[in-house]
Amino acid sequence: MKRRGWNLRESEVTPEALYVRRRDFLSLGAAGALGVAATAVSLSCDAAGKDAPSPTFSNLKRGNFAGDEKQTPFTDITTYNNYYEFGTGKGDPAENARAFHTHPWTIALEGEINKPEVVDIDDLIKRFSLEERIYRMRCVEAWSMVIPWVGFPLAELIKRAEPTSNAKYVAFTTKVDPNEMPGQNRSVLDWPYVEGLRIDEATHPLTMIAVGLYGRTLPNQNGAPLRLVVPWKYGFKGIKAIVKIAFVKEQPKTTWNKMAPSEYGFYANVNPEVDHPRWSQAKERRIGEFFKRRTLPFNGYADQVAQLYAGMDLRKSF
Ligand SMILES: Nc1nc2c(c(=O)[nH]1)N[C@H]1C(S)=C(S)[C@@H](COP(=O)(O)O)O[C@H]1N2
Ligand SMILES: [Mo]
Numbered sequence: 001m002k003r004r005g006w007n008l009r010e011s012e013v014t015p016e017a018l019y020v021r022r023r024d025f026l027s028l029g030a031a032g033a034l035g036v037a038a039t040a041v042s043l044s045c046d047a048a049g050k051d052a053p054s055p056t057f058s059n060l061k062r063g064n065f066a067g068d069e070k071q072t073p074f075t076d077i078t079t080y081n082n083y084y085e086f087g088t089g090k091g092d093p094a095e096n097a098r099a100f101h102t103h104p105w106t107i108a109l110e111g112e113i114n115k116p117e118v119v120d121i122d123d124l125i126k127r128f129s130l131e132e133r134i135y136r137m138r139c140v141e142a143w144s145m146v147i148p149w150v151g152f153p154l155a156e157l158i159k160r161a162e163p164t165s166n167a168k169y170v171a172f173t174t175k176v177d178p179n180e181m182p183g184q185n186r187s188v189l190d191w192p193y194v195e196g197l198r199i200d201e202a203t204h205p206l207t208m209i210a211v212g213l214y215g216r217t218l219p220n221q222n223g224a225p226l227r228l229v230v231p232w233k234y235g236f237k238g239i240k241a242i243v244k245i246a247f248v249k250e251q252p253k254t255t256w257n258k259m260a261p262s263e264y265g266f267y268a269n270v271n272p273e274v275d276h277p278r279w280s281q282a283k284e285r286r287i288g289e290f291f292k293r294r295t296l297p298f299n300g301y302a303d304q305v306a307q308l309y310a311g312m313d314l315r316k317s318f
Pocket of ligand 2: 140
């Protein structure tokens with residue numbers, strides 16, 4: 001049985017974090033120093049979006065799927081993260097992912113498709129028209145954010161791969177690189193991080209591949225250069241730094257389900273009526289707010305996605 005992140009003692013985590021920070025300073029020289037300075041500036045201001053460096057993407061088609069809910073400030077989205085490849089603390093990824101190289105970057109498309117290929121992320125960005133989509137996001141730990149993602153529908157990429165009728169599921173894999181992803185030197189999770197969707201979930205128009213947020217390139221701690229965004233599911237489905245997308249016949253293994261099957265299911269649809277065994281899922285705390293709010297079925301996207309699960313027992317298939 002693996003040790004779980006939340007059982008780690010602070011004393012075990014800290015030395016590595018210090019080591020990585022020191023390495024950044026030593027090996028990056030001027031570039032590293034600049035990176036640190038830019039972050040320091042962005043931390044000094046917290047109006048939503050205003051603290052973000054200038055936009056990388058222009059002429060984005062815009063869609064708001066979060067109603068009039070206030071967008072979470074850029075600093076919160078980029079300093080409160082789960083990304084165990086860079087440490088188990090919420091602040092660790094912002095610190096430890098600075099030196100992670102995300103260029104050049106390729107993604108292997110394989111399995112039950114007519115057009116297997118290895119594609120470059122820059123090509124994908126050129127090929128697909130990018131959109132901004134404001135989504136409500138909900139982590140299984142009961143915090144939530146509203147994030148203006150930049151990306152394209154996963155369905156576009158799937159169409160290009162031409163899945164065969166055997167492609168029932170899509171399996172995603174994160175990069176393995178223990179030199180650059182120091183958390184992978186420890187067995188907190190079974191590396192690489194893997195996730196999966198049923199093909200109809202993967203091709204649903206709400207499902208996105210994100211390459212940016214707040215109009216700029218995705219920060220490393222949020223999953224650069226590309227990560228999955230499925231707004232009606234708990235956050236752990238949103239796998240970061242994807243290097244492989246495989247189309248498969250059988251339901252693929254997923255990291256947190258392997259780790260603790262009674263706590264994390266394959267579907268992981270946001271469901272206020274199914275508690276996590278160790279805490280309630282009925283409410284959530286929006287980052288930056290004091291009072292908790294009620295969690296909505298499918299995170300508020302039930303009208304769009306509930307029919308995907310018609311006839312399923314969502315207590316069993318949690
Ligand atoms: N590769 C990888 N992807 C990951 C994780 C991780 O540890 N490793 N954590 C997941 C969890 S639990 C959450 S809540 C979201 C957080 O995304 P954010 O930091 O952009 O908010 O990333 C998900 N994707
Ligand atoms: Mo999460």
